[in-house]
Amino acid sequence: MSLSTGIYNTLFKRNSVFVGTIFAGAFLFGVGFDTATTTFWERWNKGKLWKDIRHKYVTDAEE
Amino acid sequence: MLSRLTAGAFKKVASFGASRSSTLFSGSRAASARFASTKASSSAFESLANSRAAFASASLFTVGSIAWYTHLYGTLPFVGKVHASHLSDEGLHPSAYPWSHKGPLDSFDHASIRRGYQVYREVCAACHSLDRIAWRNLVGVSHTADEARAMAEEVEYMDGPDAQGEMFQRPGKLADYMPAPYPNEEAARSGNAGALPPDLSLIVKARHGGADYIFSLLTGYIDPPAGVEIRDGMNYNPYFPGGAISMARVLFDGLVEYEDGTPATTSQMAKDVVTFLNWAAEPEHDERKQYGIKAVIIFSTLFWISLYVKRFKWGPIKNRKIFYNPPNNTH
Numbered sequence: 001m002s003l004s005t006g007i008y009n010t011l012f013k014r015n016s017v018f019v020g021t022i023f024a025g026a027f028l029f030g031v032g033f034d035t036a037t038t039t040f041w042e043r044w045n046k047g048k049l050w051k052d053i054r055h056k057y058v059t060d061a062e063e
Numbered sequence: 064m065l066s067r068l069t070a071g072a073f074k075k076v077a078s079f080g081a082s083r084s085s086t087l088f089s090g091s092r093a094a095s096a097r098f099a100s101t102k103a104s105s106s107a108f109e110s111l112a113n114s115r116a117a118f119a120s121a122s123l124f125t126v127g128s129i130a131w132y133t134h135l136y137g138t139l140p141f142v143g144k145v146h147a148s149h150l151s152d153e154g155l156h157p158s159a160y161p162w163s164h165k166g167p168l169d170s171f172d173h174a175s176i177r178r179g180y181q182v183y184r185e186v187c188a189a190c191h192s193l194d195r196i197a198w199r200n201l202v203g204v205s206h207t208a209d210e211a212r213a214m215a216e217e218v219e220y221m222d223g224p225d226a227q228g229e230m231f232q233r234p235g236k237l238a239d240y241m242p243a244p245y246p247n248e249e250a251a252r253s254g255n256a257g258a259l260p261p262d263l264s265l266i267v268k269a270r271h272g273g274a275d276y277i278f279s280l281l282t283g284y285i286d287p288p289a290g291v292e293i294r295d296g297m298n299y300n301p302y303f304p305g306g307a308i309s310m311a312r313v314l315f316d317g318l319v320e321y322e323d324g325t326p327a328t329t330s331q332m333a334k335d336v337v338t339f340l341n342w343a344a345e346p347e348h349d350e351r352k353q354y355g356i357k358a359v360i361i362f363s364t365l366f367w368i369s370l371y372v373k374r375f376k377w378g379p380i381k382n383r384k385i386f387y388n389p390p391n392n393t394h
Binding site: 034037040044045053056057058059 | 174207210
C-alpha cells in the first residue's frame with residue numbers, strides 16, 4: 001500500500017473522518033502558527049517587551 | 064477587443080455571414096472580410112463622429128466642465144498656484160528618527176514608555192490632559208497592577224451621588240481616567256495666556272509628522288533668527304507652523320530623575336515622552352503588528368496557492384490546439 005493510498009484510506013474515505021481531519025488540522029495549525037509567530041515576535045523584540053522588564057517592578061507579594 | 068473594430072467591420076462580417084452558404088470559400092469575399100478592419104469606412108456613425116458639429120459640441124462640453132469645476136471648487140487640480148506666504152509658515156519639516164518601534168516588526172520599547180510616563184507625569188501633566196488613558200491602561204504595559212493602583216489612589220475623584228444624593232470625593236481606582244490639570248477649557252486658556260494646551264491622548268496621530276514632529280518640537284527651541292519678531296509670552300520654534308508657539312521650552316538636562324538610572328538628557332526625555340505619547344495614541348500598536356505578521360504570511364500563502372490553482376485549471380485549456388481539416392474540395 002503506497003503512502004497516498006494509506007492517506008486516502010485513513011483520512012479521506014469516510015466523510016465524517018474527512019471533516020474531522022479538517023477541523024483537527026485547523027485547530028492544530030492555529031495553535032502551532034500562533035506559537036511560531038509569537039516566538040519570533042518575542043525573539044525579535046527581546047528586551048523591549050513588558051514581559052522582559054516586568055521582573056524589575058514586581059514585588060514578592062504579587063508572585 | 065470589440066471596441067477596436069469599426070462599425071463597418073460589423074457590417075462586412077454580417078453580410079459575409081449571410082452569404083456564406085453560397086460563396087463560403089470564394090476568394091474575393093474572404094479577402095474583403097479579412098481586411099475589413101483596416102479599410103476606410105463610410106458609415107453614417109463615422110461621418111457624424113468626425114463632423115464639425117461633434118468637434119464644436121465636445122469643445123463646448125470641455126470648456127463648460129472646467130468652468131463649472133472652477134466655479135464650484137475655486138481652483139483646478141494639478142495646476143500650480145502662487146502663494147503670498149513663506150515656507151516658514153508651514154513649519155520646518157521634521158527629520159526622520161530611528162524610533163525603536165519604527166519597523167513593521169518592531170514593538171514599543173516598554174522601558175521607554177515607563178520613563179516617558181514619568182516625564183509626562185512630572186512635566187507635561189502640569190498643563191496637558193490625557194483624557195483617553197485610564198490607570199488600568201498602564202497595567203501590563205509600563206506598570207504592574209499594584210503600582211498603577213497606588214498611583215491612582217493618590218488622586219481624589221468626585222463620585223456619587225450617594226444614598227443622600229450628595230456627591231463625595233474618593234481615592235482613584237484603576238478604572239478612573241487620568242486627572243486633567245484644568246477643570247475646563249476656559250480655565251486652561253486663562254492659565255496659559257489664552258492658548259489652550261491640547262489634550263495629548265491622540266497627539267501623535269493628530270499632528271502631521273507624528274512622533275518625529277513632536278520630538279523635533281520638544282528639542283527644537285532656538286533663539287529667533289534676525290528679523291523675526293516674537294511677541295511677549297511667545298517662543299520661537301522653527302518646527303511649529305508660523306514659528307511662534309505659546310509653550311516654552313520645558314525639557315532641560317536633568318529635569319527628572321529616572322528610576323532605572325538612565326541619564327535624563329533633554330533628548331532622552333523627549334524620546335521617552337514621545338514613545339509614551341505614541342503608545343497613548345496607539346495602544347493597540349504591538350498587537351496590531353503581531354496580527355500583521357500572521358496576516359501577511361497567511362494571505363501571501365493563499366495568494367500563491369490561488370495562482371497555482373488557476374494555472375492548474377487553465378493549463379489544459381490554454382495549451383490545447385484546435386485543428387481544422389478542410390474537406391477535400393472536389394465537388
